[in-house]
Amino acid sequence: DAGVIQSPRHEVTEMGQEVTLRCKPISGHNSLFWYRQTMMRGLELLIYFNNNVPIDDSGMPEDRFSAKMPNASFSTLKIQPSEPRDSAVYFCASSMGTGVRKDTQYFGPGTRLTVL
């Protein structure tokens, strides 16, 4: 299994630009999570989907952030317009959602975003 795939791995952009992060979860997993990690705030849950439906987006910082999951094998996190304070590592994770270890999350390698 290829694991959770994220792209790009690194993104440097200028303030005001649109940024789109992409994630392909592990095949067969029905829950998908977007996290942001910074030194100051740690690992924060932004949003999670179950069966492609957003369940909890209370962690999305503001309207500049949006996430979609058009199908079971793809999700995007978009920031428009981006700001320097959005600089962080963004992780996507997926879990099976069923079974004994339904809650075990498998993380992608992350996207390191730098907004200048």
Place this chain on the structure above:
Amino acid sequence: GQSLEQPSEVTAVEGAIVQINCTYQTSGFYGLSWYQQHDGGAPTFLSYNALDGLEETGRFSSFLSRSDSYGYLLLQELQMKDSASYFCAVIPNQAGTALIFGKGTTLSVSS
């Protein structure tokens, strides 16, 4: 509110035993997980406790006391490669799969 408390840093030497504690206050509780993250890497799953007691996985063990809202991760026979951040995470309810993560404990193992 939801909060998980764990020490920010722990240091130890190779071959030693280290215990990383985690206390939690959450609106619901279904289980406690531990994740490891090496510098520059992604968090990876280590262990899970839903019931009170000790779960052992090789050199790592995890303990849970639901009545005390407390758990710990025990790392034995420490190796340099164990230098990493360790996160406890609460599963707040049975129906969902979202986790609430602690801030993480940075473990430094020296020779």
